[in-house]
Ligand SMILES: Nc1ncnc2c1ncn2[C@@H]1O[C@H](COP(=O)(O)OP(=O)(O)OP(=O)(O)O)[C@@H](O)[C@H]1O
């Protein structure tokens with residue numbers, strides 16, 4: 378695994394060459410397009426700049442989405458970790474709830490939109506809950522696995538040296554499960570984004586999903602494509618931010634894995 | 642069964658003595674599922690003395706140590722630490738695990754691993770750091786090693802981290818499960834002498850499991866030999882070699898050789914009996 382040792386400019390180049398190539402292709406192939414549905418990339422970027430690259434546009438079109446995403450994803454991670462730790466530490470409880478969890482998590486989050494509307498209305502609250510519900514499951518299940526997979530000897534260490542429950546939780550259980558918690562949160566982030574867009578097509582007056590739907594309904598095809606570009610960029614940036622945090626928090630794990638790979 | 646003070650000592654005087662007994666196993670038995678591993682294990686370790694547990698591999702030394710530490714409740718009999726019956730891990734008792742490498746937290750630096758038990762027992766960060774640094778220095782690990790992750794160190798160094806963690810905790814009873822198994826012969830001799838010095842200076846009570854009979858005799862005030870299936874105390878050999886010991890001179894005395902041969906016979910004897 379040489380990749381992790383590459384310097385960051387090389388890493389960026391490695392990641393960006395394909396998107397750049399595709400954008401260039403898109404630019405040239407669409408340059409003289411007369412199709413209403415596939416306008417030239419140049420005009421798409423013009424409306425993208427107009428819709429998104431200014432404070433007013435960001436405040437109306439992006440900020441509400443970020444707020445929903447932050448609340449929903451945050452709630453999912455917090456709930457998933459807390460409940461996951463409890464279920465992971467009390468195997469009996471987990472055995473008793475496992476079938477229910479398996480059924481609930483099999484339901485696609487967006488399919489619950491109508492029910493959530495009935496339960497919570499169409500406001501911010503409903504959207505946050507919907508995102509949180511959909512994103513909760515990967516965090517929960519990964520946390521349970523993570524807690525269960527902790528080296529049993531470490532629990533014995535905590536008993537011999539008489540750690541309090543809280544100390545054990547924060548010094549052994551959470552760090553021990555953190556690689557799985559992060560893996561779950563990464564999936565949860567992707568799910569959050571999907572549910573965000575879908576939830577914003579109902580009862581919103583701002584945000585990416587609302588913008589997208591509105592553009593499509595008012596036949597503003599350039600803006601619609603621009604919103605897709607914005608969505609792509611948002612997803613990419615969020616993923617990078619997530620990776621930066623993960624790299625920092627799981628430094629030990631990354632290095633340890635690299636060492637295990639180099640000397641099996 | 643040889644038990645200290647059992648040679649005709651009446652019960653009442655045994656009780657007045659109990660202040661001087663740091664650790665006692667009374668008719669201790671343990672079974673995994675239906676399989677008996679220990680049965681009727683009896684011994685006492687006097688306060689401030691060094692005892693080594695020897696016995697063939699698989700005889701139940703780790704099981705015994707786990708029962709003594711309170712990690713595992715015995716299926717019969719009882720353990721007393723400082724006169725109190727042990728039902729769970731007791732304060733002031735540290736254990737160095739045989740599986741030293743898995744007993745260290747991979748996400749914490751070596752220094753933090755050693756500090757954690759202190760922090761968990763309400764000792765301030767500064768003091769914990771000072772004690773941890775000192776303990777690491779005692780086992781020959783410097784600040785550079787302290788900043789590394791345990792899995793970045795060699796096996797022998799990790800083993801010393803586990804020892805340092807127990808020492809930093811400043812236990813009154815220290816239980817060690819083959820603590821020198823992964824270190825080279827020179828470091829091993831150094832660590833043996835370190836343990837002897839610390840044990841004398843701090844008036845520690847140490848119970849150390851080892852496969853190495855030379856080591857057992859060199860370190861011990863008494864060697865407790867286990868054998869049989871289920872395991873019992875075959876004999877307890879008192880080692881009157883005094884408190885000033887030296888790797889070369891002590892090990893070359895005739896007395897040492899004789900004790901060594903005796904313990905050897907006890908451990909080997911188990912093979913003869915069971916086959
Ligand atoms: N958790 C367990 N469940 C079932 N059997 C066990 C368990 N732990 C140990 N045993 C069995 O108990 C016996 C004693 O094991 P123990 O680890 O105490 O031996 P030991 O004397 O420490 O051996 P060694 O010198 O190799 O470390 C062995 O036969 C082992 O297979």
Ligand SMILES: [Mg+2]
Pocket residue numbers: 702703704739818
């Ligand atoms: Mg063992």
